Amino acid sequence: MSTIPTATISRLVTYLRILEQLESQGIKRTSSEHLAEEAQVSAFQVRKDLAYFGRFGTRGAGYTVPTLRRELRRILGLTRSWNVAIIGMGRLGQAIANYPNFDSYDFILKGLFDTDPEKIGQSISGLEVFHPEQLPRLVKEKGIDIGFITVSPEAAQIAADALVQAGIRGILNFAPAVINVPKEIHVEPVDFLAGLKRLSFYIQNPQLKEELA
Amino acid sequence: MSTIPTATISRLVTYLRILEQLESQGIKRTSSEHLAEEAQVSAFQVRKDLAYFGRFGTRGAGYTVPTLRRELRRILGLTRSWNVAIIGMGRLGQAIANYPNFDSYDFILKGLFDTDPEKIGQSISGLEVFHPEQLPRLVKEKGIDIGFITVSPEAAQIAADALVQAGIRGILNFAPAVINVPKEIHVEPVDFLAGLKRLSFYIQNPQLKEELA
Numbered sequence: 001m002s003t004i005p006t007a008t009i010s011r012l013v014t015y016l017r018i019l020e021q022l023e024s025q026g027i028k029r030t031s032s033e034h035l036a037e038e039a040q041v042s043a044f045q046v047r048k049d050l051a052y053f054g055r056f057g058t059r060g061a062g063y064t065v066p067t068l069r070r071e072l073r074r075i076l077g078l079t080r081s082w083n084v085a086i087i088g089m090g091r092l093g094q095a096i097a098n099y100p101n102f103d104s105y106d107f108i109l110k111g112l113f114d115t116d117p118e119k120i121g122q123s124i125s126g127l128e129v130f131h132p133e134q135l136p137r138l139v140k141e142k143g144i145d146i147g148f149i150t151v152s153p154e155a156a157q158i159a160a161d162a163l164v165q166a167g168i169r170g171i172l173n174f175a176p177a178v179i180n181v182p183k184e185i186h187v188e189p190v191d192f193l194a195g196l197k198r199l200s201f202y203i204q205n206p207q208l209k210e211e212l213a
Numbered sequence: 214m215s216t217i218p219t220a221t222i223s224r225l226v227t228y229l230r231i232l233e234q235l236e237s238q239g240i241k242r243t244s245s246e247h248l249a250e251e252a253q254v255s256a257f258q259v260r261k262d263l264a265y266f267g268r269f270g271t272r273g274a275g276y277t278v279p280t281l282r283r284e285l286r287r288i289l290g291l292t293r294s295w296n297v298a299i300i301g302m303g304r305l306g307q308a309i310a311n312y313p314n315f316d317s318y319d320f321i322l323k324g325l326f327d328t329d330p331e332k333i334g335q336s337i338s339g340l341e342v343f344h345p346e347q348l349p350r351l352v353k354e355k356g357i358d359i360g361f362i363t364v365s366p367e368a369a370q371i372a373a374d375a376l377v378q379a380g381i382r383g384i385l386n387f388a389p390a391v392i393n394v395p396k397e398i399h400v401e402p403v404d405f406l407a408g409l410k411r412l413s414f415y416i417q418n419p420q421l422k423e424e425l426a
Contacts, residue, residue, distance in 0.1 A: 006411075009414050009415075012414075014407070017390075017404075018391055021391065039391075075414070076413055076414045077414055077417030082409075082413060090308075095304035095307070098304050169416045170412040170415065171412075172412060174405070177230075178227070178251055184419060186412055188408040188409070189408075192387070193320075194223070195401040195402075196359070197226045197289050197291060198219075198401055199384075199385060200291055200383075201222050201225075201288070201290050202222075203290065
């Protein structure tokens with residue numbers, strides 16, 4: 001279990017989403033072929049990804065949807081809840097704070113931060129906005145695990161440094177900037193411009209088949 | 214060039230972002246080692262990713278920043294501009310419509326759509342909001358290439374069908390739902406909950422080293 005490709009973790013998240021959809025439709029059994037088709041990968045890839053974590057299906061009979069869903073949630077650490085802070089309460093930060101179903105995913109919003117004096121003290125989605133200098137105190141008091149960076153690219157590194165210093169364990173970075181953090185902190189970039197650039201590549205190269213493995 | 218891993222395309226986008234940062238700092242030369250460090254991959258991976266598209270560096274001398282940046286922009290199809298429509302003008306759609314620097318990346322906002330009668334006719338970021346039934350006409354008139362889906366998960370497939378039928382070529386899907394489209398249409402999911410779930414995995418498994426290749 002020492003070298004699991006990051007792409008495998010991404011795909012597990014996709015498989016989980018497909019399983020949740022199947023379960024909501026009352027479907028009890030599925031196959032690597034079906035998961036593969038929905039996730040746009042090969043069935044071999046599905047089996048290989050799952051094999052990193054154990055044996056889940058029955059040869060010929062496929063997978064039990066609720067069981068595999070529960071196992072994937074356990075693997076992904078989604079059997080506990082995570083406390084989240086958002087740094088940067090511009091439109092994007094506000095959109096995320098108000099994201100529907102946010103809490104239903106066991107990510108619980110615990111702190112909102114902005115340097116703008118006009119925003120500090122305001123209430124957004126039922127939470128008061130604080131200055132980032134309150135981060136160390138609030139991260140400790142509220143047990144905040146994860147920070148979202150929704151500031152401008154120029155302020156992203158400062159926000160990251162403040163989060164790391166306050167003791168958070170992971171960062172979801174929405175700012176289109178590479179941030180540097182100690183290697184024990186995991187950063188997930190959420191850069192929709194990056195997605196747009198990949199899209200641009202595939203539109204330009206329609207003949208190009210993506211490798212499935 | 215028939216089977217380029219999707220992960221390579223993602224990394225090219227990251228390398229481009231690093232090169233843009235270097236160029237803005239006035240730095241003229243770089244190396245696969247530096248790109249690797251910033252992108253948190255191995256130098257071997259950087260060289261392998263670039264090798265799919267030709268020879269760019271000089272052994273021992275590394276890369277010229279502006280040249281490699283220009284080449285990556287060409288490979289990614291970023292030497293032309295792309296016209297974008299947003300379907301769903303809730304907070305997220307509005308945050309994106311007002312995203313700073315959006316236009317500077319050569320993605321040009323050309324249409325905003327929502328089914329809510331209170332939103333239709335409103336002006337957001339200088340554009341009028343239309344009902345999605347106007348999609349076929351406006352996609353043709355304005356030459357819209359790409360659709361952003363920022364509706365609820367339940368409405369995502371309906372939005373995707375409408376975009377495909379109207380003739381767009383790629384979709385950036387912000388809704389946390391798997392959408393089905395004909396295989397000539399490329400979909401890029403931008404799911405921040407997916408990023409959160411990957412983050413949860415890595416926080417739970419701090420001993421786990423990610424595979425770099």
